[in-house]
Amino acid sequence: MRTVIIKSFLCLVCLAATSLIARAQSPVSTLTLGADQIGIVRSAEGLTTRISFPDTVKEIVCGDLYDPQSGRGSFVVQRSDKDVYLKPVAVKGMSNLFVKTGEKGERIYNFDLLIVSMAQAARIINVTDAAARRPQPARGRAEQDAEEIVRNARRRAAEIVTEAEQRAVDSDRQTAERAEREIERRFLRALMSGLREFKINNTRVVSKRFVVFLDHHVLTFGDKSYLRYTIQNTGNTNLSLGAISLETTSGDTSKVVPAEVVQNERAGAVKPGQAITGIVVFDTKQVSMKDKLTLRLLGEDAAEVARVSIVQ
Numbered sequence: 001m002r003t004v005i006i007k008s009f010l011c012l013v014c015l016a017a018t019s020l021i022a023r024a025q026s027p028v029s030t031l032t033l034g035a036d037q038i039g040i041v042r043s044a045e046g047l048t049t050r051i052s053f054p055d056t057v058k059e060i061v062c063g064d065l066y067d068p069q070s071g072r073g074s075f076v077v078q079r080s081d082k083d084v085y086l087k088p089v090a091v092k093g094m095s096n097l098f099v100k101t102g103e104k105g106e107r108i109y110n111f112d113l114l115i116v117s118m119a120q121a122a123r124i125i126n127v128t129d130a131a132a133r134r135p136q137p138a139r140g141r142a143e144q145d146a147e148e149i150v151r152n153a154r155r156r157a158a159e160i161v162t163e164a165e166q167r168a169v170d171s172d173r174q175t176a177e178r179a180e181r182e183i184e185r186r187f188l189r190a191l192m193s194g195l196r197e198f199k200i201n202n203t204r205v206v207s208k209r210f211v212v213f214l215d216h217h218v219l220t221f222g223d224k225s226y227l228r229y230t231i232q233n234t235g236n237t238n239l240s241l242g243a244i245s246l247e248t249t250s251g252d253t254s255k256v257v258p259a260e261v262v263q264n265e266r267a268g269a270v271k272p273g274q275a276i277t278g279i280v281v282f283d284t285k286q287v288s289m290k291d292k293l294t295l296r297l298l299g300e301d302a303a304e305v306a307r308v309s310i311v312q
Contacts, residue, residue, distance in 0.1 A: 027123040034130035038110045041097070043088050044121035051084040051125045053109070054132065055101040060084055062113075064095035075113060088115045190221030205308050209235035210270075212297065212308055225284045227310075229295065232275040239270040241305070242298040246282055248291040257286045257293075 031039040043049040057079040066073030066089050074093040078085045084099055097111040109127060197217040205212040213230040220226075227246075233239040246257040263278035270276055280295070287293055297306040 027121075028126075029122055029124075030126045030128065032128045032130050033109055035108070036110075037130070038096075038112055039125075039127070040114065041086065041111050041125060042114045042116045042120050042122055043086055044116055044118045045088045045091055047118065047121050047123065048085050048087045049122050049125065051086060051099070051111075051127060053082050053084070053099065053101050053127050054129060055107065056082055056103070057084055057099060057101055058103070058105040059100040061098040062095060063097070064093065064113075074115065086113070090115060187221070193222055196220040200310050202309055205306055207306060209233065209237075210239055210306070212295075212306055214295070214308060214310070218310070220284050223284050225282055225287070227280040227282075227295070228277070229280065230275055230277045231270065231297070233270040233272050236272055238272070240300045241270060241276075242300045242302055244278065244280060245296045245298065246280060247294045247296055248287055249294065250288065250291045257282050 033039050041049065041051065060077055060079050062075055062077045064074045066076045074088055074090040074095060075097075076087045076089055077097070082101075084097075086097070093115045095113045097113055099109045099111070101107045101109070107129065197219050199217055200214050203214045203216055211232045211234055213232070215228040218225050218227045229244070231239075231241070244261050246259045247254055248257055259280050259282040261278055261280055263276060265276040293310040295308040295310060296304055297308075299305045
């Protein structure tokens, strides 16, 4: 009789052990979750469960996060690279967890957290994205060939644009280099032919609204002469300028000398306190040494604003 009882007890123990093993969760498991699905994470006090994701974890939000100052909360949660570490600090309880992954947090995973026994707790959970595992529809050969043709065409178009831009840059650089060499050649030729100048006696004209300054000398290179000027607005309102011209006077006859004006600011309104500087370039042969040279400053309505006599 005693032997029968012992055998019956051992059978009950074996059945209980088998039942516990059947209820225990595998320590390593995989969860495939869609955007609107909720995964179950079972963890136990005294254990840390690692939840691994396919992308870098950006942010975690736990419904019952442990607060060390108040001592409240059931879960301690940490993140590192693509992993989230979950550790319960209570014997029992449940909550939820949201995990954002990706550079901009574009993917969100949802979980329910359960505190269970050691035998039922998971140690490692690998999470995969259901959308990433969804099989893609097969494409026909013609569609693949068409996409390949489009890709090659776009790549070739980009190469052509890059080559054209590079040729334009090279052409601009060569043009600038040729212009620089030409300027240097002309400058050296002008120096070889001799640098001439004539002195200006009247270099400053003052009015109520502005002051005109002229350099003390007009420089001549070859057939070109260069006169530098500065106009400063000394009034309280804008000074409207139209054009600057040169005029020669021989006896009672006056004529306009063709000239090119190069200015650091475009003609127009000169603000109070502002100064503009320019150079008048004219043909030396157009001016006789016996003529009287005059610089005329015109307003926007072509009316004369100022006149500076240049005595050679």
